[in-house]
Every structure is written in C-alpha cells, then in structure tokens.
Amino acid sequence: MGVAVEVSGLTKSFGSQNIWSDVTLTLPPGEISVLLGPSGTGKSVFLKSLVGLLKPEKGSIVISDTDIVRTSEHQLYEIRKLFGVLFQDGALFGSMTLYDNIAFPLREHTKKSESEIRSIVLEKMDMVGLQGAEGKLPGEISGGMRKRAGLARALVLDPEIILFDEPDSGLDPVRVAYLNQLIVDLNAQIDATFLIVTHDIGTARTVPDNLGLLFRRNLVMFGPREQLLTSQEPVVRQFLNGRREGPIGMSEEKDVAQVEAEMAALEARGGDSHNGVGPKGASGGDAVPPQLTPSEGLPERKAERRRQERVARMLHEFDPETQAAIRQSLPEDLLAKAESGAFEPTRAGGRHWAAEPDAHGTEGQTAGSTATAVLPRRGGEE
Amino acid sequence: MTATDKPKAPGLLDGKLSPTRPLRASGNLFAFALDVLRALPKRPFQLREFLQQAWFVASVTIIPTALVAIPFGAVIALQLGSLTRQLGAQSFSGAASVLAVVREASPIVTALLIAGAGGSAICADLGSRKIRDEIDAMEVLGISPIQRLVVPRVLAAMLVSTLLNGLVSVVGVAGGYFFNVVLQGGTPGAYLASFSALAQIEDFWASEFKALVFGLIAGIVASYKGLNAGGGPKGVGDAVNQSVVITFLLLFAVNLVITAIYFQLVPPKGQ
Numbered sequence: 001m002g003v004a005v006e007v008s009g010l011t012k013s014f015g016s017q018n019i020w021s022d023v024t025l026t027l028p029p030g031e032i033s034v035l036l037g038p039s040g041t042g043k044s045v046f047l048k049s050l051v052g053l054l055k056p057e058k059g060s061i062v063i064s065d066t067d068i069v070r071t072s073e074h075q076l077y078e079i080r081k082l083f084g085v086l087f088q089d090g091a092l093f094g095s096m097t098l099y100d101n102i103a104f105p106l107r108e109h110t111k112k113s114e115s116e117i118r119s120i121v122l123e124k125m126d127m128v129g130l131q132g133a134e135g136k137l138p139g140e141i142s143g144g145m146r147k148r149a150g151l152a153r154a155l156v157l158d159p160e161i162i163l164f165d166e167p168d169s170g171l172d173p174v175r176v177a178y179l180n181q182l183i184v185d186l187n188a189q190i191d192a193t194f195l196i197v198t199h200d201i202g203t204a205r206t207v208p209d210n211l212g213l214l215f216r217r218n219l220v221m222f223g224p225r226e227q228l229l230t231s232q233e234p235v236v237r238q239f240l241n242g243r244r245e246g247p248i249g250m251s252e253e254k255d256v257a258q259v260e261a262e263m264a265a266l267e268a269r270g271g272d273s274h275n276g277v278g279p280k281g282a283s284g285g286d287a288v289p290p291q292l293t294p295s296e297g298l299p300e301r302k303a304e305r306r307r308q309e310r311v312a313r314m315l316h317e318f319d320p321e322t323q324a325a326i327r328q329s330l331p332e333d334l335l336a337k338a339e340s341g342a343f344e345p346t347r348a349g350g351r352h353w354a355a356e357p358d359a360h361g362t363e364g365q366t367a368g369s370t371a372t373a374v375l376p377r378r379g380g381e382e
Numbered sequence: 383m384t385a386t387d388k389p390k391a392p393g394l395l396d397g398k399l400s401p402t403r404p405l406r407a408s409g410n411l412f413a414f415a416l417d418v419l420r421a422l423p424k425r426p427f428q429l430r431e432f433l434q435q436a437w438f439v440a441s442v443t444i445i446p447t448a449l450v451a452i453p454f455g456a457v458i459a460l461q462l463g464s465l466t467r468q469l470g471a472q473s474f475s476g477a478a479s480v481l482a483v484v485r486e487a488s489p490i491v492t493a494l495l496i497a498g499a500g501g502s503a504i505c506a507d508l509g510s511r512k513i514r515d516e517i518d519a520m521e522v523l524g525i526s527p528i529q530r531l532v533v534p535r536v537l538a539a540m541l542v543s544t545l546l547n548g549l550v551s552v553v554g555v556a557g558g559y560f561f562n563v564v565l566q567g568g569t570p571g572a573y574l575a576s577f578s579a580l581a582q583i584e585d586f587w588a589s590e591f592k593a594l595v596f597g598l599i600a601g602i603v604a605s606y607k608g609l610n611a612g613g614g615p616k617g618v619g620d621a622v623n624q625s626v627v628i629t630f631l632l633l634f635a636v637n638l639v640i641t642a643i644y645f646q647l648v649p650p651k652g653q
Contacts (some may be wrong), residue, residue, distance in 0.1 A: 048518070051521075051522050053518055053521060053522070077524045077525075077526065078524070080521070080522055080523070080524045081524045083522055085519070085522045087515045087518065087519055088515070089514065089515065091514060091515035091516050091518065091519035092516070092519075093511075093516055093519075093520075094510075094511070094514065094516070104523070105523045105524075105525075108523070108524075108525050108530075109523075109524060109525075150519075153519075153523075157523075
C-alpha cells in the first residue's frame with residue numbers, strides 16, 4: 001500500500017511574491033488524486049515542494065513520519081527514493097539512450113547485476129508500451145514516448161508515491177486516454193499513492209479518487225471527486241465547465257460586478273448544462289461521470305474499497321448533491337452502514353477541505369487528519 | 383481569504399537593488415564551493431564521468447591554447463628583445479622571457495582558456511540540463527547532482543588546467559626562442575644559457591599551483607552558474623556569459639594574491 005502524504009499549512013513565496021499559502025490536504029494512501037488550477041497558480045511549485053526541491057517557508061509535509069520541509073539533506077535523499085516523478089517533458093537525460101535512462105536509478109542505487117537490471121528495465125518498458133525503443137535517444141522520439149519513458153524511469157525503483165506533472169500536455173486526446181488508462185492500471189498493479197497535476201478536465205473527471213483546485217494563492221477545495229464535481233462553488237464550477245463566465249480572469253481576478261453580470265447572462269442562457277462543451281474535456285453541467293476502471297485481466301484497485309469506506313464514513317458532512325452522488329458510488333453494505341449511522345462520524349479536520357480559518361483554531365488541531373489518511377479497517381468487519 | 387493572503391504589491395526595488403544582494407550572491411557561490419569540497423571524498427567516485435569530462439575539457443581547450451600561446455610567447459619575446467637591447471642586456475633576454483612566460487603568461491593564458499572554452503562549455507551543458515528538468519529529475523531519483531556531475535567536472539577542469547599550463551609554458555618558451563633567435567638576431571647560446579640565470583624550479587611549481595587553483599575556480603563558477611540557470615534558453619546564455627565574466631574577475635584577483643604571497647615565500651634568485 002502506498003504512503004499517505006499529509007500537507008498542512010504550507011506556504012511558499014518567491015521573494016515578495018506569494019505563490020500559495022496555508023495549503024492543507026492529505027493524499028490518502030494508494031488513491032489517485034488530481035490537483036487542478038489555472039495556469040500560474042503554482043501547481044508545479046507544489047509538486048516540487050512535495051519532493052523537497054523547493055523549501056516552503058511555513059507548514060509541513062509529512063511522509064512516513066518525516067517532515068520533508070525540515071529534514072536534513074541526507075534524510076531527504078533517502079525519502080526521495082519513495083518517490084517517482086514524471087516531469088512535464090519526461091526530463092530524460094539527453095545524452096543517454098532510453099534503456100540507460102531507465103536503468104540509471106537501478107545502477108545508481110542498487111547492486112543488481114546487469115542481467116537483473118535488464119529484466120527489470122524491459123519489464124517496465126513493456127508496461128508503458130515502449131518495447132523495441134531501448135536504443136533510441138530522447139531527442140529522436142516523440143513527446144508521448146518521452147513521457148512514457150519518463151514514467152518507466154519513475155517506476156523502476158518501485159515507488160510508493162508517484163507524482164505526474166501535466167501528463168497530458170502536448171499529447172493528442174487519444175494518447176491522453178491511453179495514458180489515463182495506463183495510470184489507472186498502474187495504480188491497480190502497484191497500489192501506490194498518485195498525484196496528478198493537470199489542466200485537463202476530462203482527466204480530472206474520470207481518473208481520480210480525489211480532486212483539488214488551487215486558485216488565488218489558496219487551495220479552494222480538496223476532497224472526494226464527487227464533492228468537486230457536484231460543487232456549486234463558483235470557481236470550481238467555472239473551472240470544471242471551462243467557461244469564461246466566473247471569477248477566474250484571463251490574467252488576474254475580475255471585479256465582483258463584472259462576475260455577477262456574466263453569471264446573470266449565463267443563467268439567462270440556461271446555465272452550464274446549456275452552455276455546451278468547453279475546451280480540454282470540459283463538459284456542461286455537474287454530472288459525475290463513471291470513474292475509469294483497470295483494464296480487463298488486472299486485479300481490482302485495492303484503493304477502491306478503502307476509499308469507499310473512507311467516503312462512507314464522512315458522507316454526512318457533504319452537501320445533498322454530493323451525498324447523492326456518493327451514495328450512487330457506494331456498494332450496498334457500506335451504504336447500509338452509512339445510512340444506519342454505524343460509522344463513527346469523522347472528526348473535524350478529516351474532511352479534505354482547505355483549512356477553514358474558524359474551524360482551524362477550535363477542533364481542527366486534534367490530530368483529525370489521521371482519520372482520513374489511515375482509515376481503520378474495523379468498520380468493515382462488524 | 384484573510385487580509386494577510388492579499389498579494390503584496392511589488393515594491394519599487396523589490397530587493398533588486400538591496401545592498402545585501404551581492405553579498406548574498408557571493409555567499410551562495412561560496413556555500414556551493416563548500417558543498418563541492420564536502421562531496422569530493424564521497425564514494426562512489428564517478429571515474430567514468432571524470433574521464434569523459436577531462437577528455438571533453440581538454441578537447442575544447444588544447445588547440446585554442448596552443449594557438450594563443452605561440453603569439454603570446456612571441457609578443458613577450460619581442461617586447462623583451464627590444465627592451466634588453468635598449469638596456470644593453472641582450473644576453474638576458476632568454477632569462478627574462480622564460481620568467482615572464484612561466485611565471486605569469488602561462489597561468490593567465492591557461493586561465494583564460496579554461497574559463498572561456500572549458501568553463502563556458504561546462505556551464506552551457508549543466509544549464510541546458512537544468513532547464514530541461516534533468517537536474518531536478520536526478521535529485522528526485524535520490525542522486526546528488528553535485529556529487530554525480532559537479533565534482534567530476536571540477537576535478538577535470540583542475541587536471542586539464544595543470545596540463546595545459548605545462549603546454550603553454552613549452553609552446554610559449556619555444557615561440558619566444560623562435561622570435562628572439564630567428565627574427566631578432568639573438569644568439570641561441572645566450573638565450574639558452576641564461577635560462578637558469580633568473581628562473582628557478584619554484585617558478586614552475588608556483589605556476590602549476592596557480593593553474594590548479596584557476597581550474598578549481600573556473601569549474602566551480604561554471605557549475606554554479608549552470609545549475610542555477612533559469613528562464614529558458616536565454617537563461618542558459620546569460621548564465622554562460624556571467625560565468626565567464628565572474629571567472630575572469632576572480633582569476634585575476636586570485637592571481638594577484640598568489641603572486642604576492644609567492645614573492646614573500648620564495649625570494650627571487652640573486653638576493
């Protein structure tokens with residue numbers, strides 16, 4: 001099972017420019033999470049902070065009991081072995097062939113013999129569909145292949161956490177669909193914790209278990225996919241529907257009067273569901289499409305049942321629309337348990353929201369984050 | 383959103399003209415140099431990378447160095463030839479020429495080429511890796527770029543620098559001999575005989591030591607600037623430019639200091 005990543009109160013600035021502040025979220029172990037956000041809201045900065053490439057000024061990122069914001073350089077290099085990161089362009093070493101690129105972490109970190117390395121590398125290349133491209137240089141292959149090769153390299157050390165920086169950028173929709181399926185399949189096979197940073201709404205609607213949105217230097221919302229997909233929060237709705245009407249402007253924020261006028265005009269046209277289809281997989285309305293499932297022949301995602309239990313436990317906290325969407329996704333037994341109140345209510349702070357200022361000081365501090373991160377299994381047996 | 387989250391308006395200077403900025407920059411460079419020194423003894427030593435880099439730095443510097451060394455030696459020979467004739471000390475022109483070439487000209491020429499050809503190539507290489515996220519990827523894979531990339535490059539620059547210094551000395555002295563004897567009508571015997579009149583073996587060691595230090599500085603500055611390149615291809619270009627300029631400034635300053643100390647430690651012959 002993957003490792004939970006607990007981020008709390010994280011703040012990052014470059015000089016006097018604040019990137020985001022007080023970001024609090026927990027990536028539940030083994031689940032797939034997607035972080036959305038308009039361009040320039042520091043999503044990549046967030047990813048780099050998670051692996052310790054950038055040092056936030058405030059807050060903590062706890063991964064298997066180590067706070068990587070404050071740990072030593074040596075410890076950081078150890079923790080990083082838990083990570084696999086897929087950079088935007090694959091970040092392959094330009095002077096090495098694909099084979100050498102993918103073998104690189106094994107050669108540096110393990111004492112495996114060259115034949116063992118060969119079998120691992122070929123297995124991972126097979127996994128991402130790159131058979132026969134071992135001898136090619138990164139400059140000779142297409143962007144999609146570079147990304148898949150980068151993914152293979154991120155996978156060779158059997159990471160517990162895999163981070164994807166815009167896996168869809170520069171790919172055509174068909175390749176994105178294949179890559180998304182690959183991500184879900186991988187999750188089913190290795191049960192690691194996944195975080196995907198993207199702009200692609202299609203990906204955000206169908207791939208993840210959890211969704212988050214960064215905007216205006218804040219984490220607007222982070223929670224189960226149903227929560228964001230059914231949310232009435234103007235920013236979330238605007239982003240998921242890919243429309244101009246709403247608080248997100250071309251360069252910066254808009255003024256309130258303009259937003260109100262735009263929203264009124266949108267309502268007059270019949271609202272989101274009559275607004276047609278937006279770019280990047282954005283579709284009208286707030287439907288919750290079915291989640292991608294692993295390809296046939298692969299095991300079920302172990303995270304699925306864990307997530308269902310976790311969500312059932314906090315069912316009562318959501319808006320009615322979200323609750324309805326979640327109810328549809330739950331299996332009979334969990335649903336019955338949730339309805340009958342057999343689940344203990346989740347403690348405050350367990351909800352994947354951005355920290356609310358008022359809740360924060362009162363009860364949010366009571367180590368509630370563990371309630372969502374590592375859900376005790378006992379609820380299922382009784 | 384609370385009041386503290388409001389974006390701060392960028393200040394007029396925004397730290398760009400702060401008096402501490404150059405201090406911070408030089409502090410960062412120095413800290414980087416210490417990191418490199420600390421990573422020097424760490425295992426496993428990257429022998430392959432070291433050999434590759436040594437070969438690479440040598441291949442981009444040998445020809446230009448030789449081509450610069452010949453006219454450099456010639457200019458010194460010409461200047462000294464006419465000066466010694468004016469002073470009536472023609473028999474010492476060989477001695478003075480050797481002294482000038484070995485003590486000063488050779489490490490300076492080496493420094494210019496190590497910084498200009500070797501350093502800029504190292505900086506451009508690391509800078510382009512940086513902007514392609516390769517350096518980040520390497521760190522994320524749990525491998526220190528300082529140990530894996532910078533240490534072999536700095537050592538390679540130091541090695542090649544000392545070797546080049548020897549090359550420049552030989553080529554410079556040979557060039558000086560040619561110009562003095564063939565073009566200015568000096569006598570070969572006097573030129574060669576006066577070699578050891580003023581020069582001593584310490585001059586050569588000091589010169590090699592200078593070259594070693596220059597190689598170290600050039601390697602560290604080039605790596606530092608390369609690893610801190612940002613802002614796309616233009617950032618790499620800027621980094622290369624800055625690395626060459628900074629290295630030149632540092633090398634000439636360090637050269638002055640080493641020369642001053644040298645004359646305190648090793649008294650010139652005949653005193």
